[in-house]
Amino acid sequence: MQMPEPRADVLARKARILERLGSVLPGRAVIHDPAETRAYECDALTAYRCPPLAVVLPGSTAEVAAVLKVCHEEGVPVVPRGAGTSLAGGAMPTADCVVLGIARMTRVLEIDYEDRIIRVEAGRTNLSVSDAVAERDFFYAPDPSSQLACAIAGNVAMNSGGAHCLKYGVTTNNLLGVTMVLMDGTVVELGGGHLDAAGYDLLGLVCGSEGQLGVVTEATLRILRKPEGARPVLMGFDAVETAGRCVADIIRAGVLPVAIEFMDRICIRATEDFAHAGYPDCAALLIVEVEGAPEEIDAQLGLICQIARRHDPVVLRESASAEESARIWLGRKSAFGAMGRIGDYICLDGTIPVSQLPHVLTRIAEISAAAGLAVGNVFHAGDGNMHPLILFDANKPGDLEKCEAVGAEILKLCVEVGGCLTGEHGVGVEKRELMGVQFSAADLEIQMAVKDVFDPGWLLNPAKVFPLEASRGRREVA
Amino acid sequence: MIAPGSEAELAEAIAGAAGPLAVRGGGTRGRVAAGEDLSVAGISGVVLYEPEALTLVARAGTPMAEIEALLDAEGQRLAFEPMDHRMLLGTEGVPTIGGVVAGNVSGPRRIQAGACRDALLGLRFVDGMGQVLKSGGRVMKNVTGYDLVRLLAGSRGTLGVLSEVSLKVLPRPEAAASLRIQGLSDVEAVAALAAALGSPFEVTGAAHSPRGTEGTPETLIRVEGFAESVAYRSERLCALLADRGEIAVETEPGRVAAIWSGLRDVAAFAGRPGDVWRVSVRPSDGPRVGAAVQGAEVIYDWGGGLVWVLAEAGSDLRAALAGISGHASLVRAAPDTAARLRAVPPEPAPVAALSAGLRARFDPRGILNPGLMDG
Incomplete structure (x- = not known):
């Protein structure tokens, strides 16, 4: 992983920069002791690390603005950080940067059940947003699997998804407004309690911009009333193609399940050894969940099972109780942990058109065999968001590089069949150099021109998203 | 051309x-x-x-x-x-x-x-x-x-x-139903719509017309889905809203479709003189919009969050709505209104600077629909 050379002039001015940051923040909010900054030297992409110049933990929008103003004046790169759960290295520091952590800003500012919105500080964790409105049976829909730990700030930066987005959409579909600080310290409000912009949809542009356009300090989110209930059905097939056809038929029948999860044999076996969820040993397993009142669930599951039977499932198990539902989900929810017991892995995140599923799985198996690295597949089948897990041995020299090469080949395949590099994790540093596979030079140029508007000096999270060579001129002029 | x-x-x-x-x-x-x-x-x-x-x-x-x-x-x-x-x-x-x-x-x-x-x-x-x-x-x-x-x-x-x-x-769902309560004030109607939208019954339409089609206020709620679901949800919504007035349920597909396409196309304001404004606010602020534009005619959609206003030609609705957060756009303007008032509302200076910056990057010569998105 290549990162730009740290700016020597910034490193040379470290003492002055720390002093200025200290003058706008309470003492404990500026961290520069190497023992303490270690916790910030990477995010969940732990293979790559770099200690930052300093870490600041402001407690308000005003403090964030003051920090950014100082960094702007001093020409210091800033890496915004939510909870540090990015799998793409979105919060990975450079030696010359100030990490701006938002973790102290966790307050709920407003809950309005009548208007079905909640306004929170952006350091608040995803799950605790739902918790804050659970007493009235409401919830916040996007549910990335890191939802216990990940922050709304990071969700907005990455436009995070989750298992239930077939029905509820991703972050951008549930985000109504933000308070955001631009790199020069200007505070802007985008959106609010109302729907849709009258002018340009800057809120939509900011969501998913990976912390490169501004630092989001507050967010207004749509909350929904919880459905009366939800229940899954588990089905196993002896061929991947059959599972794919079954998914297609369910969708064609007009059913809109809240989740359709897929696991292949490698993942099923690993999960069974680990979680003992009672999964059948078969080529492909689907978990299809629907929501509603008990009668509505019965009717929908009845239709789904009728469709599944036409495809000769090796197992078809409709949940009849909360206990059975939990058991069906147990394996899926422990799949990543189970794969982690077998070895180290890299988790990819490409999305493909669902019609390409059988072809892509066949090709992944071929790529896996040629490289001699096992690849397990577990993913959201309803929306085509794949999560191939490539196993490798971190202690074996060269294995990580080999694994990354397999990853790159699989992601190129995703683009080739009409999909994309990343469905919900973001580009970060991880997929930066692959952007040319999906975009033309002109496509990337207009995106970089957008950053020029928000951050002309390219100080905010500068070495992410775009191939380093493509962004070099902009980063170095600054 | x-x-x-x-x-x-x-x-x-x-x-x-x-x-x-x-x-x-x-x-x-x-x-x-x-x-x-x-x-x-x-x-x-x-x-x-x-x-x-x-x-x-x-x-x-x-x-x-x-x-x-x-x-x-x-x-x-x-x-x-x-x-x-x-x-x-x-x-x-x-x-x-x-x-x-x-x-x-x-x-x-x-x-x-x-x-x-x-x-x-x-x-x-x-x-x-x-x-x-x-x-x-x-x-x-x-x-x-x-x-x-x-x-x-x-x-x-x-x-x-x-x-x-x-x-x-x-x-496309196999069935739909439209519930109607007559005679509610704007405030009562938006509260009823909020109750429906805050229920687990997946309401797909929530509107209020103070004049209705028969001269009486009409509050309208739509549910869609499989036939069993529509029947179940209509029944539960009727129970939920029973204390707000008598509820009529329309399930004939053609009539349900006509009610909602009329609302969608703002048919009530077609062919009538005046400017048509589209106002987006927090749903609970909808009735404040209605109260602030006394003399104009309004229709509420999106549970109160979208207010269509038929106003006397030339009236500056934005000035009348000052203090209510959201935005107001002119959808149909008499020529002299269009000459005086922008279709799109102005943005605060830092946001306007971002919009102008984007426009300058995407269309450096300023030749694409010039002025159309200027607030």
């Missing part, structure tokens, strides 16, 4: 343009900007439709009617329920998918299924220098690069001229 027949010809036309261009799809919103007419209607046709993947890709000039018929044959639809502007604006022409996307046109179902921008998966467009560019793709989940898809949706052709769009489509 410049009328390219392909994306490449569109790019050539824009690159070679000597002056401002007035970009149009089917022209159903009338003449929107000064300049030589550039029609996208010739760039037409469905490129890809995969019902099992809920995905449609169409060229920008494809008529809405063609898309709707294609989807209908497979039991699917565009869930965001775009309005047809022709009746309200007294225009002719054929609505196109590009025009719908460029205006982020979304109807009553926006509160449950999202806006046009939420259904958009990707687009191709030509910028002000004649470059062909793309963002997004044709898959449901895609966070690769900046989301120019959302930025271009609703940008009314001022950042680029759309050539192709891909959209998520959804199953």
Whole structure:
């Protein structure tokens, strides 16, 4: 992983920069002791690390603005950080940067059940947003699997998804407004309690911009009333193609399940050894969940099972109780942990058109065999968001590089069949150099021109998203 | 009129343009900007439709009617329920998918299924220098690069001229029902709609017309889905709202569709004198809008969050609504109103600077629908 050379002039001015940051923040909010900054030297992409110049933990929008103003004046790169759960290295520091952590800003500012919105500080964790409105049976829909730990700030930066987005959409579909600080310290409000912009949809542009356009300090989110209930059905097939056809038929029948999860044999076996969820040993397993009142669930599951039977499932198990539902989900929810017991892995995140599923799985198996690295597949089948897990041995020299090469080949395949590099994790540093596979030079140029508007000096999270060579001129002029 | 027949010809036309261009799809919103007419209607046709993947890709000039018929044959639809502007604006022409996307046109179902921008998966467009560019793709989940898809949706052709769009489509439910309560005040109605929208019964329409179709206030709630679900949810909503007034339930498909297409197209204001404003606010602020525009006629959609106002020509609604957060746009303006008031509301200075900066990057010569998005 290549990162730009740290700016020597910034490193040379470290003492002055720390002093200025200290003058706008309470003492404990500026961290520069190497023992303490270690916790910030990477995010969940732990293979790559770099200690930052300093870490600041402001407690308000005003403090964030003051920090950014100082960094702007001093020409210091800033890496915004939510909870540090990015799998793409979105919060990975450079030696010359100030990490701006938002973790102290966790307050709920407003809950309005009548208007079905909640306004929170952006350091608040995803799950605790739902918790804050659970007493009235409401919830916040996007549910990335890191939802216990990940922050709304990071969700907005990455436009995070989750298992239930077939029905509820991703972050951008549930985000109504933000308070955001631009790199020069200007505070802007985008959106609010109302729907849709009258002018340009800057809120939509900011969501998913990976912390490169501004630092989001507050967010207004749509909350929904919880459905009366939800229940899954588990089905196993002896061929991947059959599972794919079954998914297609369910969708064609007009059913809109809240989740359709897929696991292949490698993942099923690993999960069974680990979680003992009672999964059948078969080529492909689907978990299809629907929501509603008990009668509505019965009717929908009845239709789904009728469709599944036409495809000769090796197992078809409709949940009849909360206990059975939990058991069906147990394996899926422990799949990543189970794969982690077998070895180290890299988790990819490409999305493909669902019609390409059988072809892509066949090709992944071929790529896996040629490289001699096992690849397990577990993913959201309803929306085509794949999560191939490539196993490798971190202690074996060269294995990580080999694994990354397999990853790159699989992601190129995703683009080739009409999909994309990343469905919900973001580009970060991880997929930066692959952007040319999906975009033309002109496509990337207009995106970089957008950053020029928000951050002309390219100080905010500068070495992410775009191939380093493509962004070099902009980063170095600054 | 410049009328390219392909994306490449569109790019050539824009690159070679000597002056401002007035970009149009089917022209159903009338003449929107000064300049030589550039029609996208010739760039037409469905490129890809995969019902099992809920995905449609169409060229920008494809008529809405063609898309709707294609989807209908497979039991699917565009869930965001775009309005047809022709009746309200007294225009002719054929609505196109590009025009719908460029205006982020979304109807009553926006509160449950999202806006046009939420259904958009990707687009191709030509910028002000004649470059062909793309963002997004044709898959449901895609966070690769900046989301120019959302930025271009609703940008009314001022950042680029759309050539192709891909959209998520959804199953067309087998049944629908429309509940009606008569006689509620605006405040009571919005409270009733909030109760319905805050229930687990997946309300897909929540509107209130103080004049109704018979001169009496009408509060309307829609549910859609499988027949059993619609029956169940209607019954539960009736129970939930029983103390607010007598509830009539309409389930005849043609009549349910007519009620909601009338609301969608703001049929009540068609052919009547005055300016038509579209006001987006927090739903609970809806009645404040109604109270602030005394003398004007209003219709509430989106549970109160969208207020259509038929105001006396020339009245400055924005001044009347000062202090209520949200925004007000002019959808139909008498000539002298249009001369005095901007269609799009002004933005605070730092946001306006960002908008102007984007416009300067996407259209450095300022030739695409100039002035159309100036607040």
